[in-house]
Amino acid sequence: MARLLEHDSLDLLKRHGLPVPAHALASSPDEAVSAVARLGGRAVLKALVPVGKRGKEGAVRLVASPDEARREAARILGMTVRNFPVRRLLAMEALEIKRECFLSLTFDWRTKSPLMLFCAEGGVDVEEIAATRPDRLLALPIGITEGLAYPDALDLARRAGLESPLADEAARAMCFLYIVFRACDCRTAEVNPLAELADGRMVAASCALEVDDQALFRHPDLEARLGEEQGNGWRPLTPLEKTLRAIDALDPHVGAIRFSELEGDIGFMVSGGGYGLTSLGEILREGGRPACTFDITPGRYEEKMRRAVLAVLAKPGLKGLALAANVSNFARVNVRVAGIVQGLKDAGLDYTKFPVVVRFAGPGVEEARRLIAEVPGVEWHEADFSLEDLCRRIVDRAYRRGGER
Missing domain, CATH: 3.30.470.20 (ATP-grasp fold, B domain)
Structure with missing residues (x-):
């Protein structure tokens, strides 16, 4: 979900007929003083971040003088509210x-x-x-x-x-x-x-x-209103998450991407709703530290997969990569694998040293098998290789064989 900042939300309400207080933006204490003056000299200053409970965090203050506005604006602009650094303020008229x-x-x-x-x-x-x-x-x-x-x-x-x-x-x-x-x-x-x-x-x-x-x-x-303050619900987006969102935006009609960066060192591009979540739990049980979560809906998304693979492989400290999905019934496996293969080729790594484990099954698996063979060192598996086998294998190769690029 994309959470709009409060001033944008208020503007939308006003545009559709719902009364809202007068308000203005400020990026510095001086701008806050000017905004409060325009609002009658008494106003509420709020941290402009995409999270709630700002009042309980001390990031909402009523001010009634220029000195108070400058002091409180400087304090709030120096805060981090529930993982989000405060870069802008919303000054709002004080209401009775x-x-x-x-x-x-x-x-x-x-x-x-x-x-x-x-x-x-x-x-x-x-x-x-x-x-x-x-x-x-x-x-x-x-x-x-x-x-x-x-x-x-x-x-x-x-x-x-x-x-x-x-x-x-x-x-x-x-x-x-x-x-x-x-x-x-x-x-x-x-x-x-x-x-x-x-x-x-x-x-x-x-x-x-x-x-x-x-x-x-x-x-x-x-x-266009979703600025750099936009996050993933609990923290600001990382550079890698921003990159994956840009890749997803290349074509919003096919292959919707869901991606979150984690602090681990195994790239984890295992999709398919419950299959991906179950796999995430399994790799943690095996002692693995996933570097991301990834999901993509069916479609002709070869270019998206190519770019996504490249982006994940560029993450510093990565020790291995797992790519898999549940058994496909309608989406052809070779479509996804074509993008994966091109991404692996473009990355130019030595996959005899850097472990990549791939597991797919479903229509088009024969063509997918032929495509993956074009990338030496990549480990390929099909329906007889279970989810548990996949997680155990990538953890074993990434940690017990070094997995260095």
């Missing part, structure tokens, strides 16, 4: 909040349909409320074809304890958020808090949008 509500949209994977969550008590303690008083967090399943109807949203707000006209304001906010959720191919959309102001209006005081990265090709404007 009367009530905080929680509003979220996600997917219920059991029904494969959107699910709206609402609580009349929001803010930084909403997780505690959900854990200790789960009856306060109400859920509304939404039919994927019917969408969210205003009467249903209004009923949800009233069941949560809101009365008109506040319930009407909350229902409108729900409908606006659902429009954003569908229009932007979001996986999750969260407004916390959805704030009632002293004048009775409701605004999205904070927002987090996570977009399905497999749908980004439909949203080039959103993809």
Whole structure:
């Protein structure tokens, strides 16, 4: 998933009709002072990073003077918040909040349909409320074809304890958020808090949008907003992960790549959903230290595989490479192996010294066997070679035979 930074999320909400606070960006203490002045001299400074719980990390501060703005901006810009270094700030107008509500949209994977969550008590303690008083967090399943109807949203707000006209304001906010959720191919959309102001209006005081990265090709404007602060959910992307994302973007219509870099020394390009995850556990049990996880969906992706193999082999300290997939039923093995073979050739390593173990089975395996024979030293296996055999073999060769390039 691709998480938009908060200013981009707020801009999208505003574009689709949901009121948001006035805000500005700052990359230095001086810029923060100027931004706070434009917002009336009193504002909230937030670390602009793609993670939550910033307030509990001390990365959100209310400031009411130029000196305070400069001091707090310098402090926050020097922080690392949940593995993300803070490079920019969001300065937001200070709101007179009367009530905080929680509003979220996600997917219920059991029904494969959107699910709206609402609580009349929001803010930084909403997780505690959900854990200790789960009856306060109400859920509304939404039919994927019917969408969210205003009467249903209004009923949800009233069941949560809101009365008109506040319930009407909350229902409108729900409908606006659902429009954003569908229009932007979001996986999750969260407004916390959805704030009632002293004048009775409701605004999205904070927002987090996570977009399905497999749908980004439909949203080039959103993809362009994903800056260097973008991460993989728990830390910033490594240079190798950025390279693999660029390779995946070469053609978004075939061979979607999922890749994460790990701290190990065995390249692990074993794909196939559960097969890849099971193999990861198996190689760890064998004492191996995987350097990455990798998956790619079926398609004509020879060039993607060639580039991916080259990129992984360039990782410093690598001692071996395993490439495999579960038995293919519809995708031809030789298509994938053609890209692998070209990548191995282009890397120019001595595979009699640097171990590469390959295991594939399925349609086209005869042609794949012929292709792999063009790369001397690469170890080839088929259906009679189990997942456990593969993991044991690459660990044995990488560590007990040195595996030096």
